Amino acid sequence: MSPAAGGCEEPGTGVPGTRAKFSALLEDSAEDLYESAPCGYLSTMMDGTIAKINATLLGWLGLSRNEVVGRMRFTDLLTVGGKLYHETHFAPLLRMQGHLGGIALEMRTASGSRLPVLVTSTVKKSDDGEPLLIRTTVFDATDRRAYESELLRARRTADEARRQAEADRERLREALAVLQQSLLPAALPDIPGVETACHYHTASAMQLGGDFYDLFALDDNRSAFFLGDVCGKGPQAAAVTSLTRYTLRAAALHEPDPVANLRVLNTVLLDRYTGDDPRYCTAVVGVLERVGETVEVRMAAGGHPPPLVLRADGRAEHLPTPGGMLVGALPAARFVPVRTTLRPGDTLLLYTDGLTEARTGPQRELYGDEALKSFAEALAPAGPGRVIDALTDLLRSFGDGLNDDTALLAIGVPARTDPGRRTSA
Amino acid sequence: MSIHRRNNVRVTGRATGRTIVLVHGFGCDQNMWRLVEPALAEDFRVVLFDYVGAGRSDLSAWREERYSSLDGYARDVVEVCEELDLRDAVLVGHSVSAMTCALAGEAAPDRIGSLVMVCPSPCYIDEDGYRGGFSAQDIDELLESLESNYLGWSAAMAPVIMGNPDRPELGAELTNSFCATDPEIARVFARTTFLSDSRKDLAKVTVPTLILECEQDVIAPKEVGAYVHGAIPGSELVTLPATGHCPQLSAPEATAAAIRSFVSALGR
Structure with a gap:
């Protein structure tokens, strides 16, 4: 079959008209990719003011674009613990390095619940090296955090068991010393x-x-x-x-x-x-x-x-x-x-x-x-x-x-x- | 063990200039000053160090009893001043170290002649008409968050810092600084910092004092800056055109300029 005669068929389709649909899918617009990506996108000014945010993140947070853009800073989205961690660790490192990734923070949603997230940020600079804005991606880390909590819990249990064992050993040692003394x-x-x-x-x-x-x-x-x-x-x-x-x-x-x-x-x-x-x-x-x-x-x-x-x-x-x-x-x-x-x-x-x-x-x-x-x-x-x-x-x-x-x-x-x-x- | 090695003391700048000691706060080490240090070093002798437990200090010297109160950190400051036999030095303390430096100044008045408090807060918790910006519950939440987050420090931050491509010389330094922070040590420092109440100590500050605050600071809001200014007689308050809690990083020129003009105005 020549392409000129029958047109190009996508492999496996064979049904005229499917090709157009497939192309449309491939031509996923950058805009839609940004808005509906499976992760949160956020751009902030250097002072933290939110300049741009995608629909995915707004959806997770239960906030509307109007409430956020130009009105809130990145830290406003975080829990208090997250804010302090951001100010004492995240922001200084980002300033010094221009990039920071995989940081575990918690966001506060409009309904008051907490959303565990993993955050990666990059500073976009002008041609002469002046920092212009911060681009941030946000991943939902609910499952990951639950897993880490389990690991932490297990670790605490193990630490406690170890402390207990050391204390028991010490008590045993003391008891033995007393017994030994009683034999002399x-x-x-x-x-x-x-x-x-x-x-x-x-x-x-x-x-x-x-x-x-x-x-x-x-x-x-x-x-x-x-x-x-x-x-x-x-x-x-x-x-x-x-x-x-x-x-x-x-x-x-x-x-x-x-x-x-x-x-x-x-x-x-x-x-x-x-x-x-x-x-x-x-x-x-x-x-x-x-x-x-x-x-x-x-x-x-x-x-x-x-x-x-x-x-x-x-x-x-x-x-x-x-x-x-x-x-x-x-x-x-x-x-x-x-x-x-x-x-x-x-x-x-x-x-x-x-x-x-x-x-x-x-x-x-x-x-x-x-x-x-x-x-x-x-x-x-x-x-x-x-x-x-x-x-x-x-x-x-x-x-x-x-x-x-x-x-x-x-x-x-x-x-x-x-x-x-x-x-x- | 010399204090030099214990606290990773570094001395730079003009040997004949007045001595400025830059004291880092909770969460980081002396690298916090890297952007203001060159400007200050032109005119002054600049001393940097890490608290025991932070950065490249000698971790074996860390004791929970000592570093569970701000006095323990203040002793580090005083011991560094003694080691270098400083007289009339300017102490620049960031965040919680603003209060640590005030305590150090009280303990060693001969050695410490003036203070610069960068984003100070004498008490982080709201109480009886005082507004520190946080509730006791918030601080508990932070401690909880820090405790559950320390996996993030070692596992999540280290590879990122090490993999920093455009400034490799920074990488090793920061990796050491942050990854060497034992989670236990960080937890104690966090508790000591955010549960401290040093409001009574402010009135005891009698040396010339400059207070630097930022326009927007979650940790030390402007009410707190005003409180500190009001509580230290004769102090000077400067609001830097900066946001966040670390103006020495977000607005290094303005920070250095404010320190420089304050120190230059001091009598010799």
Whole structure:
């Protein structure tokens, strides 16, 4: 078919006369495109006075052209919040940049309702760069704003949940700290003729530690002490610690015999934790007895690292307790006694394995008993205060190599040459 | 931390001239003065800075307690003056900072010799015969609007500012200025600004004071300009041929000229 014969048909129509309609559609007038565009158009003078506005926006706002053109400023169309936002953010930026887009504002309609909109503005300038007027397009953002509100709401909920969780965590931490304190003596008592010092390192503020120690007077001349380590951590270990502490206290008051005291504890733990939930601990238990200016120490240990003595003459020695068994593991457990005499200037150090099993150096090696002995030799002679201070610094130097709880208890007899030390005699 | 770095202090202009400190208000940073700064710099030494929390200040120095009252902002002004050891300086405060500067002048009278208040308002809320232009409800609505709009600040404004083709050097600066404004900080500044009532402080202003207002200003209408003028004894009121709340941007020449003639008339 030649075009001359049959005329040009639009594809798919085939019906004479449709072509004219289609052309008419294509020749959508600029005027109609402006007035009936699917977005709002607005032109304002530089002072904000509205000079031109399209029918779409007038329709959204419920206003007539006469009410608006030459009578209202752009900000008059905004809510109060929108006005302030416009004056403090929108207008300054537009002045400085000549263009600004995608700004979320709210317009106020004639009926008093709010219309969430997204606004984009451009400053039209003269050839010599003088700003002449501001052209603005306005998009209905009702759905978009509802979506954003949902996001904001979700964010607030999440923020609130996070704050709550942090507060809960803080409360838990405080409760744990109080509980932990309840498992240790608030302060060591004054024992006549004896100096003492202690330190407790908690590996995690969120986890109750399993180490324990205590020191208390039995009568005018004698006092008892113990230090140990319950297997495991957390609330279950804390319950064992509590039971252990009060059992040892009661046993020592009843009969100041360290081996017997450990046997009592062994029985109590076995009796309390039966079957598939065995609970046990390692411990050193001892009795101090003042004899003149020296102190006799009788101890017994079960499965615990050996106590260390720093002598007044500069030596340091372990007091081994070979064959001592875990407390609470077996009915017929064996506990090993050991004795020593503390003379003026001597200091007995008890510790848990957090100290000797700390990881050090680039190879992350165990710190170990021998290194501790060397450390003590370098330190000796030293009173309990200095020993604990030096070991506290040592623990700190381990950094994250120290990953277990650590309890330290030092008991010494004041050196004769140092009258400045604490004695309650 | 030096105040210089904390408040992003910038000193320009004639080193031997009288010192003018330009103090920005809520919503923007020291860039607000970019169009008047060159004119003032010809004759004066010009100091610009950002409040802690705005522009390129050190955000880590921001504390909610401090910046929840205008006194906190006034301390920033005083500390900048102290850092530069200023004497008899002219403080030019825009919007809420007009009141901040009045408080600063009271706190450091040796350092601050005169005030220029640009579109000041001592109280934005109508109350007992006073007309601030807004109701308490309006301010609540603004705070609500600001709170729900902060997505717009970061997400909607940033790409536009960054994509500014004809003045790229402006882009980076403004992007930092506006996008670095933590929504939390902006909310606190907005609350502090629009819920403040500093009317009692106006009578304590004893230094020479110039009040600049615009013919049409939604935030600080002319009644408020007249109120401030009446409350500060001996103050001078100039109405600039400008609309909006930022004459330093919409009418920079007239603004600079008014400041210049006021400062030039001050004794040395």
